[in-house]
Amino acid sequence: MLDTIIKSGKIIDGTGNPWFYGDLGIKAGKIVSIGNVTEEAVEILDVTGNMVSPGFIDGHCHSDLMILDYPESEIKLQQGVTTEVVGNCGLAPVPVNPLYKNELQNYVEPVLGKANKDWRLNTINEYFNELQNNLLSENVASYVAHGSVRIAVMGFDKRPPTKEELDEMKYILEEGMRAGAIGLSIGLLYSPGSYSTKEEIAELSTVVNKYNGLLSTHIRGEGNNLIRSVKEVLWIAEKSNVTLHISHLKAAGKRNFGKVIEAMNLIDNARNRGMDVTCDVYPYSAGSTMLTTLLPPWSLEGGLSSVLKRIKDYSERSKIKQELIQEQEDWDNLVVSTGWDNVIISSVQSQSLKRYEGVSILDISKESGKDPIDQALDLLIEEDGNIGIVFFHMAENDVQQVMKYSYSLIASDSLTCYTGKPHPRLYGTFPRVFSKYVKQEKIISLEDAVRKMTSFPAKRFGLGNRGQLVQGYAADIVVFNFDNIEDKATYEDPSKYPEGIQYVLVNGKLTMKNRQHTLQKCGCFLSNKTKMINHMG
Numbered sequence: 001m002l003d004t005i006i007k008s009g010k011i012i013d014g015t016g017n018p019w020f021y022g023d024l025g026i027k028a029g030k031i032v033s034i035g036n037v038t039e040e041a042v043e044i045l046d047v048t049g050n051m052v053s054p055g056f057i058d059g060h061c062h063s064d065l066m067i068l069d070y071p072e073s074e075i076k077l078q079q080g081v082t083t084e085v086v087g088n089c090g091l092a093p094v095p096v097n098p099l100y101k102n103e104l105q106n107y108v109e110p111v112l113g114k115a116n117k118d119w120r121l122n123t124i125n126e127y128f129n130e131l132q133n134n135l136l137s138e139n140v141a142s143y144v145a146h147g148s149v150r151i152a153v154m155g156f157d158k159r160p161p162t163k164e165e166l167d168e169m170k171y172i173l174e175e176g177m178r179a180g181a182i183g184l185s186i187g188l189l190y191s192p193g194s195y196s197t198k199e200e201i202a203e204l205s206t207v208v209n210k211y212n213g214l215l216s217t218h219i220r221g222e223g224n225n226l227i228r229s230v231k232e233v234l235w236i237a238e239k240s241n242v243t244l245h246i247s248h249l250k251a252a253g254k255r256n257f258g259k260v261i262e263a264m265n266l267i268d269n270a271r272n273r274g275m276d277v278t279c280d281v282y283p284y285s286a287g288s289t290m291l292t293t294l295l296p297p298w299s300l301e302g303g304l305s306s307v308l309k310r311i312k313d314y315s316e317r318s319k320i321k322q323e324l325i326q327e328q329e330d331w332d333n334l335v336v337s338t339g340w341d342n343v344i345i346s347s348v349q350s351q352s353l354k355r356y357e358g359v360s361i362l363d364i365s366k367e368s369g370k371d372p373i374d375q376a377l378d379l380l381i382e383e384d385g386n387i388g389i390v391f392f393h394m395a396e397n398d399v400q401q402v403m404k405y406s407y408s409l410i411a412s413d414s415l416t417c418y419t420g421k422p423h424p425r426l427y428g429t430f431p432r433v434f435s436k437y438v439k440q441e442k443i444i445s446l447e448d449a450v451r452k453m454t455s456f457p458a459k460r461f462g463l464g465n466r467g468q469l470v471q472g473y474a475a476d477i478v479v480f481n482f483d484n485i486e487d488k489a490t491y492e493d494p495s496k497y498p499e500g501i502q503y504v505l506v507n508g509k510l511t512m513k514n515r516q517h518t519l520q521k522c523g524c525f526l527s528n529k530t531k532m533i534n535h536m537g
Contacts, residue, residue, distance in 0.1 A: 002027050002041035003508060009052035009479065014454035014468040016447050024052065026475045029508035029522075034471060043510070047479045050502055051446075054454035054467050055082025055476030056430045060216075060247055060280050060411035062086065064093055064142070065112045066418075068130060071521060073137040077504050077512045078497040079430040080478035083139040083526070085461055088247065088413075089218040090147030090187030093119070094127040095172055097152040104151050106304035110290040110386050113416030124176040128525060136523030137511055139476070141461060143185035143216060144176035146204065147193045156303040158195045166203060173207045180527025182461050183214035183243075188229070189332075190293065191300040194220065198236050205240035213528060214461065216245045223253040223332035223393075230263050234270050237277065245460065248413045249279040249402050250287070250394050253337035257395040260402055267407060278460055280411040281402040283432045285394040286491070288346060288415050288423035291380060291387040296323045297331050304385045311377045321373045338393045340365070340372035344491070345379075347388035347420030353379070358421045358492065388415065390423050390491065400443050403433075409456045410449070424494040428487030431498035435486040446482065463526050475508035 006024040011034070025033035025041070033039070058076060064086040067073060076084060086092070091108050096119075105119065121127045124144060131140055153168050154161060161169065173184060186201055187193040205215050215237060219229035230246065237244035246267070251259040270277045292300065292307060299310050299320050310316040327336050335343065341362040348357060356364055356379075365375035379387060402408050412429035415422065425432075430453060437443040444452070458467025465473040478501060485500030497515065504512035509522040 002032065002037075002039050004043045004045065004505070004510070005037050005039070005041040006052055006477065006479065007044055007046045007048070009047040009050055011469055012051055012053040012447055012450045013470065014054040014450055016451040018447060019051065024469065024477070026505070026508045029475055031469060031471055031473050031475050034469065045479070045503060047502065049481070050479050051482050052469070052477060052479050053450045054469055055478050055504065055506065056080045056453040057083045057085070057457040057461070057463070057467060058412050058414070058429070059085045059409060059457040059461055060088050061414045062088060062091065062111050062416055063414070066416040067136060067138075067140055068134060069113070071134055071136050072517055073523075074517055075427055077137060077517070078501060078515065079428070080480060080501050080504055081138065081430060082476040082478070082504065082506050083141070083463065083466065085141045085143070085182070085457075087143035087145045087181070088185050088216060090145045090185055090190060090193045092127075092142070092145030092148045094121050094124050095149060095152045096122040100151050100155045103156060103303040103305075104148060106385065107147065107151060110292075110388055111415050113418055124172070124181065125179040128179050128527075131525040135521035137517070137521045138506055138523045139466075139526050140523065141182050141463060141526040143183050144173050144181045146184055146186040146196070146201070147190060149173060150192045150196070154192070156192050156301060156306070158192070158301045160197060161200060166200065170204060170207050173204055177207065177211040177213055177528065180525065181213070182528045183216060184208045185216040187218040188220035188232075189218055189222070191297060194297050194300075198232050202236045202239040205236060205242040209240055209242040211528060213243075214245055215240075215242045216247055218247045221332040222250050223256050223334050223337070224327070224329070225332055226251055226256055226259050227262055227266070230266050234266060234275070234277065237275060238270075243276045244278075246277070246279040248282055248287070248411070249408065250281075251398050252287070252332065252393045253334045255337050257398060260398045264402070264405055271407070278407045278409065279402070279405070281399065281405075281408045282411060282413045282425050282429060283399065283403065283437060284423070284425055285396045285399055286390050286392040286423065287394070288388065288390050288413070288425070291343075291376060291389050292385055294324075294335055294343070294376070296320060296328075308381060308385055311381055317377060320377070324373050334391070334393050338391070340376070342392035343376070344390040344392070345387060346390045346422055347417050348383050349386055350383060353382065354420075388417060388420065388422070400437070400441065403437055404443050408452065409460060410452045411457070421491075422494050424487070424489035424491060426489070427494060427496060428489035428498055431485050431500060432487035434482065462528055475505055477503070477505040479503040
């Protein structure tokens with residue numbers, strides 16, 4: 001007897017092939033039969049008229065702490081997401097060197113959130129064990145995060161590592177790969193990743209290549225330096241012979257709109273030379289990051305405490321302001337071409353400043369009578385540097401170009417935000433693709449949208465037998481009404497669940513039913529060897 005039959009659905013198998021009518025038979029967490037399933041089952045879900053696809057895979061997000069603090073994972077399950085990949089952009093809560101623990105926490109908390117649990121995890125292996133031993137509602141895989149490793153070894157020193165320091169970073173990385181990481185992520189835009197040379201990253205990437213892992217990169221510049229930055233990571237990948245994935249490919253700032261075409265041509269040329277290169281995209285023309293990211297790179301040296309000291313120092317502050325009012329050649333000053341009216345506060349900690357969430361820096365400065373730059377710097381002082389922003393700095397046409405690109409997959413790049421007004425991609429990414437880009441704009445087909453969310457990321461991130469509805473594969477499944485699926489999260493009201501998702505199954509267990517969590521928690525930690533450690537009792 002089967003555990004579950006999903007009856008009379010329109011099956012989209014994840015390969016990009018056209019949908020077809022059929023049933024799915026599920027037993028012991030796997031798909032065992034497809035087509036006209038006539039066996040008996042403990043549970044039958046009649047899904048007549050609905051689409052049945054593999055569970056969506058969010059291949060780039062920052063849920064490292066949220067997945068432990070909120071193991072119900074409703075924000076993602078409500079979108080049909082059954083697997084998340086964390087440790088992105090060089091940001092992770094581990095490894096921890098006690099000497100630099102505060103610096104690491106200040107580094108990651110604006111993106112990963114403030115852990116509700118005591119920060120007791122010290123090594124990558126301990127973090128992975130925590131994922132293995134907790135009851136999770138979805139699957140999770142992880143990178144080793146370069147920025148966090150560099151902090152553990154060197155703090156926020158702005159210099160090349162010594163041979164001994166580089167060897168130590170390679171040792172930590174290798175331990176992480178052995179523990180199950182899928183690769184190495186780097187954040188060349190963020191300090192201390194921005195202090196790294198291409199030679200340093202190439203040397204580390206040889207370890208990743210040894211384990212057939214993936215190098216995932218937030219490139220050094222997405223504005224004026226976009227093309228130079230893409231060429232840099234292509235050089236790194238070619239030098240180390242590592243597989244490369246470029247995170248959230250975009251062209252930021254008005255003067256750079258359209259450059260995504262040249263960036264994609266570089267990827268095409270690399271692939272023609274035999275390099276394995278891909279990218280991802282999120283379905284919005286605004287990004288989300290930390291307010292400190294907009295500051296000159298030199299001002300970030302030494303970590304957040306040093307940043308705040310510089311902002312408070314008159315001469316240093318004057319230097320920061322002078323650089324922020326003009327274009328820069330060696331770093332991307334996106335505020336110049338985009339404007340402070342497009343920098344929106346998304347999260348603050350102080351109750352007295354909560355009224356500014358959802359408000360632009362420009363509007364706040366008009367209220368206070370301050371210069372916008374001074375207003376931004378003063379807010380950083382008031383909030384100890386911990387301010388999240390939503391930043392409107394992309395062209396919709398560029399988003400569409402990358403969306404339909406053959407070598408792009410879809411990911412949310414969602415930050416953890418427990419309060420405030422987060423970017424709506426946290427709640428709406430995957431339904432939005434269907435609602436806006438399949439149905440409304442007709443940029444991609446239904447089947448290709450599903451492929452970019454399922455089989456493509458499953459293969460790219462080495463997640464094993466997932467991402468397709470075929471016999472023997474894990475029964476990670478989402479059932480949705482194509483006519484009704486729609487994201488409801490907006491920039492003004494971002495914390496709203498989408499509509500149209502009927503059922504979500506994780507490893508064969510019905511986890512979401514009619515937008516309600518069933519209390520089943522059957523997620524797995526997915527290692528680079530596709531070993532599953534789960535709680536499917």
